[in-house]
Amino acid sequence: MLTAGIDIGVENVKAVILKDGAIVGRGKGRSGGVGRNAAAEAALAGALQEAGAASADLSGTVATGKGKYDLLFADKQVTEATAAARAAKHLYPDATCVMSLGADETLVLTFNAKDKIGQAVLNEKCAAGLGSFLRKMAMLLELTPDEMSALPPVAPGGATVNDGCVVFAELDALSLLNQSVSSREIASALTDAAAIRACTVLNDITIPMLDCVVLLGGLTRNHAFVQALQTRSGVDFTIPSEAEYAGALGAALVASDH
Amino acid sequence: MAQEYGQWPESCWTSADIDWRAAKKITAGIDIGTASSQAAILCDGALFGYANLRTGANYRQAADKAIQMALGNSGMAVQDIGAIMQTGWGGNHVACATGETDELTCHAKGARFLFGPSLHTVVDLGAQTTKAILLYDWDRVRDFMINDKCATGMGRNVEFLCDLLQIPIEEIGEKSLEVPEDPEPVSTTCYTFADTETLGLFGRPEYRSEALTEAEIYASHLFAIAWRILGLIGRLQAPEVGDIRITGDLGFTGGLAKNPGVTKRIERELGVTALTAAYDPMLAGAIGAALLAGEGGESHGL
Numbered sequence: 001m002l003t004a005g006i007d008i009g010v011e012n013v014k015a016v017i018l019k020d021g022a023i024v025g026r027g028k029g030r031s032g033g034v035g036r037n038a039a040a041e042a043a044l045a046g047a048l049q050e051a052g053a054a055s056a057d058l059s060g061t062v063a064t065g066k067g068k069y070d071l072l073f074a075d076k077q078v079t080e081a082t083a084a085a086r087a088a089k090h091l092y093p094d095a096t097c098v099m100s101l102g103a104d105e106t107l108v109l110t111f112n113a114k115d116k117i118g119q120a121v122l123n124e125k126c127a128a129g130l131g132s133f134l135r136k137m138a139m140l141l142e143l144t145p146d147e148m149s150a151l152p153p154v155a156p157g158g159a160t161v162n163d164g165c166v167v168f169a170e171l172d173a174l175s176l177l178n179q180s181v182s183s184r185e186i187a188s189a190l191t192d193a194a195a196i197r198a199c200t201v202l203n204d205i206t207i208p209m210l211d212c213v214v215l216l217g218g219l220t221r222n223h224a225f226v227q228a229l230q231t232r233s234g235v236d237f238t239i240p241s242e243a244e245y246a247g248a249l250g251a252a253l254v255a256s257d258h
Numbered sequence: 259m260a261q262e263y264g265q266w267p268e269s270c271w272t273s274a275d276i277d278w279r280a281a282k283k284i285t286a287g288i289d290i291g292t293a294s295s296q297a298a299i300l301c302d303g304a305l306f307g308y309a310n311l312r313t314g315a316n317y318r319q320a321a322d323k324a325i326q327m328a329l330g331n332s333g334m335a336v337q338d339i340g341a342i343m344q345t346g347w348g349g350n351h352v353a354c355a356t357g358e359t360d361e362l363t364c365h366a367k368g369a370r371f372l373f374g375p376s377l378h379t380v381v382d383l384g385a386q387t388t389k390a391i392l393l394y395d396w397d398r399v400r401d402f403m404i405n406d407k408c409a410t411g412m413g414r415n416v417e418f419l420c421d422l423l424q425i426p427i428e429e430i431g432e433k434s435l436e437v438p439e440d441p442e443p444v445s446t447t448c449y450t451f452a453d454t455e456t457l458g459l460f461g462r463p464e465y466r467s468e469a470l471t472e473a474e475i476y477a478s479h480l481f482a483i484a485w486r487i488l489g490l491i492g493r494l495q496a497p498e499v500g501d502i503r504i505t506g507d508l509g510f511t512g513g514l515a516k517n518p519g520v521t522k523r524i525e526r527e528l529g530v531t532a533l534t535a536a537y538d539p540m541l542a543g544a545i546g547a548a549l550l551a552g553e554g555g556e557s558h559g560l
Contacts, residue, residue, distance in 0.1 A: 010422060010457055033423030033460055034472045066457065069465040104457065128454040136418050142315040167448050170411050174292050174386065178348055183315045 002053055003060045005252025006040050006074065007083065007245070008067030011103035011132060012218060014245050015043040017051040017058075018252035021090070025051030026245055036070040060255035064247050066104055075255070081109055081120045083250030088214040089115060090253055091240045096211045099202060099237070100246070101219035103131035106201045121204040126165060127197050131219045133166045137173060137190045141183040151184060151224035153231065154192045159185050163193035188224070195228035202233055215239045216246035263426050264417035265312070266513065269538065272307035272330030278338070281306075286339045287547025288324055288355065289364065290317050290348030293385030293414050294513060296544035297324035298368075299339065300552060307332065310540050317348030325354065343551035345543055347386065359550050361543060365389065365511060367397050368546030373509035373533040379494070381487060381524065382542065383514030385413040390490040403490040408448050412483050413514050415449040419456065419479065431519030434476035440523070441474045443482035452482055480519035487520070488527050509533045511542035 002024075007014045009031055017025035027046030029039050040063070048055060063074035064083040071077075080100065084107060088098040100107040105123060112118035123130070138148045154160065159181050161172035169190060176186045215237040219225055221244060230237060242249055278284060281301035289296045291313060299307040309327030313320045321344070325336060336342075336354050344355035345364045369380040370393070380391040387410065392401040405412075420427040444459075445451035456479045463469035470478065510532055514520050516539065525532055537545075 035424050069461040125451060128450055166450055167410050
């Protein structure tokens with residue numbers, strides 16, 4: 001059975017084709033405003049091509065992500081939490097906790113004894129757009145995503161920025177730039193601040209959950225951020241190679257339920 | 259590389275008519291903002307050349323590039339300029355500057371140059387800060403208001419939002435005006451709230467109780483920006499005059515001055531028609547600095 005899962009995020013759209021529990025095709029593209037449906041169609045077409053299949057072969061298509069209701073061709077929508085949980089359990093049956101780091105949302109959830117979602121915590125409104133913010137700052141500092149990913153950790157006594165509010169953090173970054181602090185040092189400080197911000201979501205989970213914490217989402221591609229998050233949280237995350245496509249994978253798994 | 263929807267075009271111009279070698283006084287102003295930088299060169303008080311470019315992460319480099327672009331191939335060199343005044347956020351990085359001055363005075367002077375002597379209210383819509391400045395009949399600041407810290411970065415965020423929504427920044431304003439009536443504005447607190455709400459407005463009508471069109475979504479965001487600027491204008495005080503609307507004409511400067519989605523809404527709410535700038539309204543700071551350089555003095559406007 002062939003199913004499709006599509007994750008319509010704020011920055012990117014990801015599509016996955018699933019065949020008997022294995023990913024056989026992936027597609028990705030920039031998201032957008034009114035163009036989300038078209039972006040999803042393109043991502044799905046790419047995934048189908050990689051899978052060597054046609055849309056007529058699909059027995060179900062499920063959408064997730066912030067733009068899940070923008071899709072004109074999905075059979076069903078599932079929440080981002082459901083998709084992340086399904087993907088994590090599929091990849092790691094022992095998973096006890098999932099942290100999903102998207103452009104817009106930071107989500108943490110735990111599993112109960114029945115392997116269903118126990119607790120789920122979403123970032124507060126002030127901490128929305130953490131992933132997008134890092135990209136915005138990379139543009140300001142004229143650093144590429146690869147350069148952001150390769151940043152060193154914050155040096156002791158090095159520059160820091162506000163870790164509570166991105167508006168203030170941006171101002172701090174601009175002040176540092178005005179003091180001729182290097183772009184890379186400022187970027188390290190911003191990365192660390194974002195990690196601290198993400199930790200606040202993790203800290204809201206009260207049930208012990210540290211055995212197997214699966215890290216998902218597009219921000220996992222940023223190694224410097226993941227490193228900072230591990231240092232700040234003390235959690236040793238498990239990161240699948242499918243981390244960025246996890247939402248789409250979870251949606252495709254839901255599609256294969258029927 | 260994907261199209262950068264949030265990028266506005268850089269520009270420069272150098273006069274072909276003015277014989278700078280015959281000029282008695284040549285001065286320049288350089289305004290290094292967080293997102294954009296400008297240079298303006300004046301020959302005996304007339305605009306001879308200007309440049310408007312994206313600042314990037316190196317203020318010194320931006321300043322050098324701006325002045326070189328403004329000089330163009332006129333044959334004039336930096337050494338030929340009698341005085342160069344720097345201003346703006348990064349206005350302490352300009353290697354060739356002979357002095358520095360504050361942004362408010364520069365804007366007041368530069369705006370009078372751009373909009374003419376009838377101008378009394380300047381609304382500067384920058385990348386990080388928004389300022390409302392009230393002027394006396396002469397080039398002096400009477401009162402001013404700057405956005406509070408939480409409201410910083412609204413201009414820059416429009417660039418980023420256009421990139422996220424994949425709508426060219428030069429089109430979002432016009433597009434937002436294609437609405438029969440303005441919808442409720444998104445949050446007016448900070449750009450994080452505003453963005454989250456704006457991104458959440460997209461979606462198919464059958465899933466939403468109040469479906470908005472594309473134009474209405476842009477309107478909702480830009481109206482929120484206009485609304486907070488109206489608050490600044492409203493807090494300007496001129497006790498002798500009372501209502502600031504009767505003190506005279508209004509002009510918009512800065513990057514968002516080119517966004518009719520913001521400016522038209524401010525004009526509508528105030529019931530006024532803004533003056534038209536003689537040159538790029540982003541040049542106000544740099545022209546003001548060049549004028550102050552010509553007066554040989556530092557800031558004296560506050």
